[in-house]
Amino acid sequence: MYSPLTQAQRQAMLEQIGVARIADLFQDVPEAYRYPALRLPPPMTEMEVAEELRALAEDNETVRDLVSFLGAGAYNHYVPAAVDAILSRGEFYTAYTPYQPEISQGTLQALFEYQSMVCALTGMEVANASHYDGATAVAEAAVMAYHIFRGKRPKVVLSPALHPHYRETTRTYTQGSPIVYVGDDLPPDAAPEALLDWVDDTTALVMVQYPDFFGRIYDFTALAEAVHARGALLGVAVNPLALGLLKPPGEMGADIVTGEGQPLGIPLSFGGPYLGMFATRKKYVRKMAGRLVGQTVDSRGQRAFVLTLSAREQHIRRERATSNICSNQGLMTLAATVYLSLLGQHGLRHVAELNYHKAHYAARQLAALPGYRLRFPETPFFNEFALHCPAPADEIAAHLLEHDILAGYPLGQAYGEAFRDVLLVAVTEMNTRAEIDLLVEALGEVH
Amino acid sequence: MAAEKVREPLIFEYTSPGRRGVRFPEVDVPTAPLPTELLRSTLPLPEVSEVDVVRHYTRLSHLNHAVDINFYPLGSCTMKYNPKINEALARLPGFAHVHPLQPEITVQGALRLMYELQESLKEITGFAACSLQPAAGAHGELVGVHMIWAYHQDRGDTRRNKILVPDSAHGTNPASSAMSGFQVVEIPSDERGNIDLDVLKAACDDTLAGLMLTNPNTLGLFEEHLLEVIETVHAAGGLVYGDGANLNALLGIAKPGELGFDVMHLNLHKTFATPHGGGGPGSGPVVCAPHLADFLPAPIVVIKEEATDELPPLYGFATPPKTIGRVKAFHGHFGVMVKAFAYILMMGASGLRQVAEDAVLNANYLRARLQEAYHIPYNRICMHEFVAEGHWEDAPDVHALDIAKRLMDFGFHPPTNYFPLIVREALMIEPTETESKETLDAFVEAMLQIAEEAHTNPEVLHSAPHTTPFGRVDEVKAARDLVLRWGDRPR
Secondary structure (H helix, E strand, O other): OOOOOOHHHHHHHHHHHOOOOHHHHHOOOOHHHOOOOOOOOOOOOHHHHHHHHHHHHHOEOOOOOOEEOOOOOOOOOOOOHHHHHHHOOHHHHOOOOOOOHHHEHHHHHHHHHHHHHHHHHHOOOEEOOOEOOHHHHHHHHHHHHHHHOOOOOOEEEEOOOOOHHHHHHHHHHOOOOOOEEEOOOOOOOOOHHHHHHHOOOOEEEEEEEEOOOOOEOOOOHHHHHHHHHOOOEEEEEEOOOHHHOEOOHHHHOOOEEEEEOOOOOOOOHHHOOOOEEEEEOHHHHHHOOOOOEEEEEEOOOEEEEEEOOHHHOHHHHHHHOOOOOOOOOHHHHHHHHHHHHHHHHHHHHHHHHHHHHHHHHHHHHHHOOOOOEEOOOOOOEOOEEEEEOOOOHHHHHHHHHOOOEEOOEEOHHHHOHHHOOEEEEEOOOOOOHHHHHHHHHHHHOOO | OOOOEOOOOOHHHHOOOOOOOOOOOOOOOOOOOOOHHHEOOOOOOOOOOHHHHHHHHHHHHOOEOOOOOOOOOEOOOOOOOOOHHHHHHHOOHHHHOOOOOOOHHHEHHHHHHHHHHHHHHHHHHOOOEEEOOOOOHHHHHHHHHHHHHHHHHHOOOOOOOEEEEEOOOOOHHHHHHHHOOOEEEEEOEOOOOOEOHHHHHHHOOOOEEEEEEEOOOOOOOOOOOHHHHHHHHHHOOOEEEEEEOOHHHHOOOOOHHHHOOOEEEEOOOOOOOOOOOOOOOOOOOEEEOHHHHHHOOOOEEEEEEOOOOOOOOEEEEEOOOOOOOOOOOOOOOHHHHHHHHHHHHHHHHHHHHHHHHHHHHHHHHHHHHHOOOOOOOOOOOOOOOEEEEOOEOOEOOOOHHHHHHHHHOOOOOOOEEOOOOOOOOEEEEOOOOOOOHHHHHHHHHHHHHHHHHHHHOHHHHHOOOOOOOOOOEOHHHHHHHOOOOOOOOOO
């Protein structure tokens, strides 16, 4: 089907090779194991596969079929049509990593623009060409901080308000290494400064989230100063959409900024592919993992772009590389770049404000319901908030699903009994006032 | 220095204050006060219209080579054609607009797709269990090596701190092993391109955790002593990791699980025809033998309630009992899984076997036609790829890089060059099964002309490429200046 050889051509090619049959090409495969039975369904035509997968897709209820207030690290946003129009160009999506710059300037320049936009959003000096997602970007931050101190500071402090998946991923990544993780058994009510109890001369990194997993926003300026005073680094995992509105971590003194780029024009797609953002100070650029595009010129005097500082990477350093990353999220960086180009600073601020105002409207209405209150009423938040409910949150969510509402994420799943009755509610520009009012009405009927 | 010429400005350079590429609705709820002390002042993003954006990125796209344009024989990268239907299917609203934390009952179609993809990959590779979570090949390697570590720890066999890696291996293999805290020991290749058995045997002691083996290896050769290699490692108590980067050669030809591998990653973006996206996203599922199944990263998809006469099975997520843990947020690159699953359905068993046969046939055909003009150091029947030397004793100034750049003038992407490291001036050529004999012949003609030019007119190689939109790019200047974002000044 996708192989254009004809039988006559195959025969001619075998003759050129000097063998009689195709099977003669596989003589090195131990005979007893050659040509095993493959129990798969018979081949289907494109038309049949399209129907089969359409049926599977229709077995899912989408966030567009339902009324969704589900967030917790992945958000339902509007993606302008031009984003997918560009992503659908074969010149972009059927290219490989741009190792040959003379015929890859499209990908390289787009990556350079992406790096520039990540720096602008985060207030940092240098950004790489992506990690797999927000979770693995945090893991790479921990590994980088450990190497910046040449292993002399083995401790990494994780905020309990850092996404549970990010913390778990980071621990998995570095199993077998001397890095130890502390801090995230603190109650999530604690202010970020409580993490300082763990910061001493064996601490490499303090990792917080902005907005945090509960949607809260803190100014980390004082935390950064205190962390630096003890010789450690501050890492901040961000929702980049919030940075359309909020002070960037770079202005607060962050040393590493990671992020989940999904809100920037990438569909939910049941959890991936998303986009791991990573930025840092220029002085750490040689310790940073991942690909990096730099500006240069070609032999004709044209401005050009090329993968640079590759001596950091696995294909050169092999076992001495600090990360094994090779494939990254190339096409997803293009989505974010096109999205940010379309919106610009004013558009991004507008979408961020829509998220902010709608979430605050929802929070006010819900907190006014009998039996409901905000779990963190004193702390500013962005587009997500923790709602204390009059019954276990998973039961409430299950009840609202009967009304075709995804009410949010029951926090007891990740934070145990103390958060059994707390629901994490996300509101984006996709939620109309009528939807919010519907949520309020439905929750109001639960006592 | 003369001013640099600009072929296509940066998107930032199109800015005209006040322009916007898209508008969003006005706020429809009462507004709340903004947290004034937490607001940002400026954000230097482009201010452009939609037409500016679309034209800019369309023009950039014209500066790329891609599989959709022409032959892309990049060794070990399996740049096969990416079927268009798969792109359409991954964008179905029922897949694209599903949240990863929705209740399982609302995502039965997605879970069933993942379950059946797990089952298909197990069947194709001959393994007992599968996790779809890893995001890319190297990510799968990290998972596999962590599983090997966890397996030995679980048995109380804590002295095993050494992973063997052949000198022909991809750089991610030693890097992944080192990330897991293992000591990496390199094993040389013998004169036929196989792993050196004597050195291997000497390295197999009671500190051995495992061997990472790419088979076919990066020379494109099937390991001639494969069963003995695996037995040797197993006899010493080690496990064998299979790097699945080169699985395209073995689809329907042999099952790595039956050959004795313990754990392996697959590259859906190579073998199973999902696009490379200019560097990603990939997808690197891990498959393993029964004794490692409990260590797989969580979650995996299982049938929670078997089908009844009235009801289909109920699918859900499960956590393997001794899991190494999660390796990314959520469940993996679902959008990529959709494409790979559609591909497997279309190919079926017979189609997949045809893929391997044609991929191997194409590679051997190119090898047979190029062997007179190019030195092929391990010249025997190859699998899906082979490695030639881009260098001649009687043309000492010509290097593999010159050949690579000259090939661009003929409209071809060059082969992988300078890898594997064990071949001098390596040109690693992988045609894949989706190329016609006509394309291969045109490539051969170009390669033969280049070999001729190397001896008669080497300057045309040194100054190549000539017909591409860009000439050779100054990598040294990039590393020296470190201009890494718009507005950076050269150091």
